[in-house]
Amino acid sequence: DGSPTSSSRSSGGRDSSVSSSSSSLDSSPSRRRSSYKKAKSSVQNSTDWRRTDQERVAIFDATNSTRARREWILEECTAPHKRPGRPTGIVFVESICDDQELLEENFRFKVRNSPDFEGMTEEEAMDDLTKRVRKYEEQYQTIKNDGLSYIKVYNLSSKLMVNHIYGRMAKIIVPALMSWNIGSRPIYFCRSGETAAGLESGSSLGASPGALGGSSLGVQPDAVTTPQASPWATNAPGGPPGRSAVRGLTLSPRGIRFRDALCEFIRREGIEFMRHQKHAAKDLSTGTSVNGLMNRVGSWGHLKALCEERAMHDDDGGVEEEEGIEMFPFPCHVMSSTMPRAVQTASWDSSPHPVSELSNLNPLDKGDYTGHELEDISTFDPEWYAALTNDPFRTRFPGGECYGDLINRLEPCIIDMEQQVGPVVVVSHVSVIQALVAYFRQTPVTECTGIEVPLHCVLKFEPARG
Template structure:
């Protein structure tokens, strides 16, 4: 039998010792024997095996991620999340939902009923097969046009269907790989919740009562279950997710897939905790002796306005976190707070929390020679002063406009560099099951906002990130995000003079900081948090805070 051309035909386990002899004349049963889905066993030379591996490395021209799983296992949810994440990472990715193709071809009033999913219903089976093929062809055309990942979102529940997909991908291009992502779930509670989400949102159940819809979906699932064949190792590269990623198995995953998709799949969950993104409070204006006159952004302490933001932010986070935990009926757990390492960012959370994480990954983009001496000091607007950059460095701006994602500030970073350092933070945010607060700066927040709003990366540099505004992100059941902006009224908090408090000593964040040492840590000071009525009695407490400067 001829050696397979599709990357979906990958070595079986235990073949690492295979001899380098040419596979084409190896006898069946030798150590260099491979299995190709439904076609049976074939032989493969070591060089061909290596070539298969190379197709799954970052140089692979295109990868089809083929979802597998019974209905209501989270396939579309996972597809949407992976699509958003990979696009944000700079890999052009598109999801193709076969259900949509089916509904386009045959009205959901007919094609959405359980009898349409009966394996014995040959007309429906042929129509469903056709819908799957159309989606696959569009997926391949997308890769031909320069896409890196195409996600085929369907049940793909039989070996025969998956084999057909493999054949088609291989025949189309030897440069394309196929990876199965299978979602398995036998947790009854999760399944019940998933099914009620499905009947609520799927157009298939539009004109039915929820009882009718649920009953019909259960019959549909049972019909799929009758013919369902889980992905086997010999089918090629695959990732299996069991019960909301409580167990993840990876088979022949290399390169990009191993580096980015796998950790992402392990991080995502279905929790609905809020995520808050906020720009660090305003710093002292240049020339006030607070911080370096040339690297204002990096060294300055909070101004009065910035301090008010810090107080208002504490009140906002407290209120919204209370509301969240109450809404899900669970006891409060601490909010995860992550800031950049800039003093202003650190100081912005000192009324909010005792414990937080500082990450240099959240520091502003390194503007290299372009930023030196003026941008950090003079940037008064809510977005980087691109007009001024254009005026001072027209040649640079011309390059920038051509590729605002990969163009580097001379001697500094590109937005893509920032995405790469933000990836770890984003995974932590996705992974976290409690509310999250991130305090950072314009460029990093532009990129994070682009992720949550699903905005293409090349538009991120122009996104406004206003001061004193919390960008609130709420995950939706479908795997997307609902985003809202909340303005913090920084005029609502009295100045230290009005409150008769001593000004802050050595702490960029607190005007009510006293200099008593909390303990042997010279940076831990005892701070009384604002007593303003806006904050309520809950905030009138003594908190030890890590002094940011």
């Protein structure tokens, strides 16, 4: 719809606009006039939206497929008299597809799901769409001006051409474009299991009435109060408990039962995922998984047998292991924080998949206040607590992090998750999962501090195909 999308990031003191060359396929004069009118309104909205002290990125998704249209965008967004004192960077993203099989698949997906083709048979819709594409190709002008900053994506990121892309764009935008794919696969999030000291056994988020109260920030469940932990002040003897006392705990018997139940749940989910892949052995072999499609599972024969319903099943639709068939005959990317309780939750004896232990998935670092609940902090540091209450997203723990810091270190993990073509399992902690949930359900990340993440519960997301 061309509306600006917020993604607040620093970019060397400049605004950055990413403009997509994707377009509608109808080239009739009335549609072109309507498209230009909407584009003009959207560009104006995006420039107005960026007139703040905050660094912002706007994504302008419209028909930018001619030199004239691109020159108009540059004039509107970068001309000094139109953007005084606010230099703006423009990056054009052009998607090019000349793979006939891929085009055929995408066309069929479009005609089956777009309201534009209601009342038509699939053959009629395909013929209509093909004619529109040919008409569009007559007017299409690829980007040839190497003085522009642009990224060309070929055949769904099988190849990228990058020109004049520097700094943050090279670090974040390019890897993200390489990672996004149209495949539908499940992504599972869960907190690490309960520990012997009840580290993760606090009340559910948002349970405390009245504003922040410990759990609504995701702080209380990741902290532990010991009998020796009294209100802390600088130079007070004893101080907060050592970080090892908070972070080095392992699972309780209840936490171990959750780990085993999680293993069985993921096994069943993964097998069901493979059964829904009609041509799993063929399609998965062309994916973009960072670990490769085999991902250290059994042979493709096992996968093929499973997809042909010869592998394992019972009368109730459940799954049983058959002789010669691996327990996890499907690709699966398992990620966890480096906290022992998280690694233990993600480590399953029957799984051939390695666990990627990533410090990026560690809980929000509370610095000097590690081991204290917010109720304690409000007593011995009321000024800082007031700042936290006013802005829970950007208020940094002394010697630690704020949620904004957490978002920045999660970017590589999100790119890793996005590029997978098979199931992904993430075992982490409240603060991290809050941020990830906000991303995958497309809600403002600044509001993530109020998202509930219950203990011993799995959250499943399935990015929609296309």
